[in-house]
Amino acid sequence: MFITRSLTKNSNLLLVLFIKSHRRNAHSIAASRTHSHLIKSGAATDIYSWNSILTSYGKTRNLNDAQKLFDEIPLPDPVSWNAMISSHVAHRSYNAVWDLFRCMIRRKIEFDTYTLGSVLKSIACVGELSFAWQLQCLLIKTGFDGDVYCGTALVDVYSKCWKMKDADMIFRQLPVRNVVSWNTMITGFVGIDDFDRALATFRWMEKEGLISPDEGTFSSMLSLVDLVTQLHAKIVKHGWEVDTVVCNAMITAYSSHHGSSIKDIVKMFDEMTESIRNLVTWNSMLAAFASAGEIDSAISLFINMTKLSGIEPDMYTFTSAISSCFDNSTSNLNSRFSQGKALHGLVIQKGFDSTVPVSNSLITMYVKKAGAAGNTNSNGGLSMDDAVRCFDSMETKDSVTWNSMLTGLSQSGFSEKAMKFFRRMHRSSQIKTDHFAFSAALRSCSDLAVLDLGTQVHSSLVKSGFGSNEFVTSSLIYMYSKSGVLLLSRRAFDESTKSTSVTWNSIIFAYAQHGKGRLSLEIFSTMSRVGIKPDHITFVGILSACSHGGLIKEGTEILKTIDKVHGISLRMEHYACGVDLFGRAGRIDLAMDLIKSMPFKPDSMVWMTLLGACRIHGEVELANVVARRLLSSVPDEHSTYVVLSGIYSGLKMWEGKALVQKIMRDRGVCKVPGWSWIEIDNQVHSFNAGDRSHRRSDSIYSILDELMDEIRRRKRKINIS
Numbered sequence: 164m165f166i167t168r169s170l171t172k173n174s175n176l177l178l179v180l181f182i183k184s185h186r187r188n189a190h191s192i193a194a195s196r197t198h199s200h201l202i203k204s205g206a207a208t209d210i211y212s213w214n215s216i217l218t219s220y221g222k223t224r225n226l227n228d229a230q231k232l233f234d235e236i237p238l239p240d241p242v243s244w245n246a247m248i249s250s251h252v253a254h255r256s257y258n259a260v261w262d263l264f265r266c267m268i269r270r271k272i273e274f275d276t277y278t279l280g281s282v283l284k285s286i287a288c289v290g291e292l293s294f295a296w297q298l299q300c301l302l303i304k305t306g307f308d309g310d311v312y313c314g315t316a317l318v319d320v321y322s323k324c325w326k327m328k329d330a331d332m333i334f335r336q337l338p339v340r341n342v343v344s345w346n347t348m349i350t351g352f353v354g355i356d357d358f359d360r361a362l363a364t365f366r367w368m369e370k371e372g373l374i375s376p377d378e379g380t381f382s383s384m385l386s387l388v389d390l391v392t393q394l395h396a397k398i399v400k401h402g403w404e405v406d407t408v409v410c411n412a413m414i415t416a417y418s419s420h421h422g423s424s425i426k427d428i429v430k431m432f433d434e435m436t437e438s439i440r441n442l443v444t445w446n447s448m449l450a451a452f453a454s455a456g457e458i459d460s461a462i463s464l465f466i467n468m469t470k471l472s473g474i475e476p477d478m479y480t481f482t483s484a485i486s487s488c489f490d491n492s493t494s495n496l497n498s499r500f501s502q503g504k505a506l507h508g509l510v511i512q513k514g515f516d517s518t519v520p521v522s523n524s525l526i527t528m529y530v531k532k533a534g535a536a537g538n539t540n541s542n543g544g545l546s547m548d549d550a551v552r553c554f555d556s557m558e559t560k561d562s563v564t565w566n567s568m569l570t571g572l573s574q575s576g577f578s579e580k581a582m583k584f585f586r587r588m589h590r591s592s593q594i595k596t597d598h599f600a601f602s603a604a605l606r607s608c609s610d611l612a613v614l615d616l617g618t619q620v621h622s623s624l625v626k627s628g629f630g631s632n633e634f635v636t637s638s639l640i641y642m643y644s645k646s647g648v649l650l651l652s653r654r655a656f657d658e659s660t661k662s663t664s665v666t667w668n669s670i671i672f673a674y675a676q677h678g679k680g681r682l683s684l685e686i687f688s689t690m691s692r693v694g695i696k697p698d699h700i701t702f703v704g705i706l707s708a709c710s711h712g713g714l715i716k717e718g719t720e721i722l723k724t725i726d727k728v729h730g731i732s733l734r735m736e737h738y739a740c741g742v743d744l745f746g747r748a749g750r751i752d753l754a755m756d757l758i759k760s761m762p763f764k765p766d767s768m769v770w771m772t773l774l775g776a777c778r779i780h781g782e783v784e785l786a787n788v789v790a791r792r793l794l795s796s797v798p799d800e801h802s803t804y805v806v807l808s809g810i811y812s813g814l815k816m817w818e819g820k821a822l823v824q825k826i827m828r829d830r831g832v833c834k835v836p837g838w839s840w841i842e843i844d845n846q847v848h849s850f851n852a853g854d855r856s857h858r859r860s861d862s863i864y865s866i867l868d869e870l871m872d873e874i875r876r877r878k879r880k881i882n883i884s
């Protein structure tokens with residue numbers, strides 16, 4: 164379970180990282196190939212080809228090659244010069260930038276805003292004021308001073324040199340300003356601690372209303388936020404009318420600033436009088452509480468807003484308030500939830516139940532509640548019913564609505580309901596089944612291990628065109644593997660694009676789970692051969708493949724290379740796999756050495772793995788130590804008791820076993836029975852150990868008895884012969 168979870172969580176980021184690194188390599192290789200081709204053929208190629216290779220070199224930051232190429236170009240044009248200059252800027256070789264630019268002027272090569280922008284950038288980086296004057300003269304002479312790009316770059320130069328007066332003059336004379344111009348000015352004022360002017364500029368920007376502030380604006384304002392007390396003092400001292408817009412922006416700025424504390428925001432909010440607060444103020448404050456996890460305050464604020472302020476909540480108010488009710492912390496779950504239900508009532512009363520985002524957040528709330536309460540608990544089922552009811556009552560639904568419902572059902576373990584819902588979704592004309600839906604459905608098929616259904620989903624997947632999505636492929640591989648049909652897992656893998664580690668990891672895991680460690684290793688070496696970079700998940704897969712397949716030597720080698728060769732720092736999972744690897748091989752000493760070498764505190768997963776190894780090898784003394792540790796750190800974990808009691812009964816230490824069971828009773832820990840499923844003629848039958856609830860349980864047990872007899876007979880035969 165944990166494997167798939169970490170897969171989906173990390174794969175997105177991994178994908179981005181992968182594509183980035185891949186592109187960079189591809190660029191450099193392709194560029195040098197073309198380059199050598201151009202030189203070999205001796206072709207007097209057009210300047211366009213030269214420039215595109217030059218740009219490629221610049222992008223790959225291969226400055227020497229770029230310079231060499233530039234010198235080879237028979238007649239470099241302005242584009243070549245610009246490419247060369249911006250490569251040097253990127254490499255911070257500013258002297259080269261200025262030499263090139265001087266050379267351009269001497270040779271009367273035409274420059275443009277792009278050239279000037281690069282040169283100004285280099286001047287700003289160094290803070291060469293004398294160059295700035297010269298360049299300003301040049302800009303005026305050539306008429307580029309009215310250009311927003313060059314003008315802003317010049318403002319940047321002066322503000323970086325702390326010459327805010329000059330910066331301000333140029334800024335005011337700009338015929339057109341863009342958001343970068345404004346941000347540069349604000350950042351400049353913040354840089355010299357002149358928050359009066361920074362704030363004034365911000366207010367001017369707001370008042371002029373031509374350009375909306377963006378993240379850059381707020382991030383400049385954030386440095387102001389650090390000085391908030393001083394700022395407040397200033398506001399009060401100046402007797403400024405505290406502007407609603409500014410205050411609202413400050414609240415938003417605060418809450419998106421990770422370092423700032425919610426206390427500062429509350430202070431800001433409290434200092435605003437009722438006449439200044441508007442709907443946006445309340446919503447910003449509510450969102451700030453919600454994102455800080457201050458749920459009780461969020462609810463209290465919501466109540467104050469509706470009861471005291473006289474401001475009508477809108478869609479955003481409701482979505483923030485509702486989403487704070489499904490904060491993932493499990494404490495206070497029930498009171499949270501009753502607040503959520505109350506909010507639902509209010510939503511209906513105010514007529515927001517037909518607003519899609521509000522209803523979507525209600526659905527998510529019920530789904531999360533059901534997930535937290537668990538599948539076995541009847542409360543979970545009730546919340547899921549609420550979610551379904553909410554879903555059904557919505558007149559308009561968007562893809563978020565459908566997918567929230569489906570993934571909710573799937574992730575909370577309501578697999579059968581999820582599959583029914585998927586079927587409904589697939590048949591509905593309102594919604595196109597997308598890759599999220601397919602992944603969720605396949606995951607539920609895996610949980611149920613129902614091959615027939617899985618195959619059906621697969622065939623609609625092929626028709627849908629989402630089959631090439633790697634996350635879907637990954638779920639497909641997992642589904643077939645869980646259903647025991649590795650051949651089909653492999654086929655899904657072979658047919659996929661295999662362009663990132665996601666699909667590779669899935670097939671490695673599939674083989675690992677089936678004890679086919681050699682095949683996992685084979686895939687791993689192919690992966691390296693075709694140049695797909697392994698990630699930390701790959702190594703979890705490989706290590707568990709080695710331990711399940713008894714490949715101790717290989718596993719030990721790989722454990723050593725993760726950090727040293729592949730540059731991936733070892734995580735808790737890797738250590739747990741390593742402990743498992745040594746433990747299964749009976750090398751408890753090596754497992755202990757590994758634990759001792761860990762740079763961080765081992766968690767219960769690592770100890771539990773060690774305990775499992777102790778059980779297999781009858782290491783009762785170490786087991787006692789480890790179990791004591793586990794019983795104090797995770798006293799509710801039933802498997803510790805089960806393993807420990809298993810060790811004692813294996814060694815016929817009945818007193819120990821009785822003691823464990825007594826502690827378990829005293830602490831109120833229950834053994835959670837493990838359930839199994841089997842699919843026969845499209846019907847799923849579930850059972851657990853010693854179960855007699857099936858209506859044909861008598862005949863099942865009599866066949867089981869026959870099978871056991873048969874096994875015993877054969878065993879005896881083997882012993883005799």
Ligand SMILES: *[C@@H]1O[C@H](CO)[C@@H](O)[C@H](O)[C@H]1NC(C)=O
Pocket residue numbers: 460461463464467
């Ligand atoms: C809601 O109002 C009460 C009474 O005015 C106040 O004490 C409380 O702090 C307010 N809650 C929030 C979160 O602002």
Ligand SMILES: *[C@@H]1O[C@H](CO)[C@@H](O)[C@H](O)[C@H]1NC(C)=O
Pocket residue numbers: 491492
């Ligand atoms: C709750 O969510 C936060 C971020 O949203 C996350 O860092 C944290 O690990 C989550 N906690 C649990 C128990 O899932």
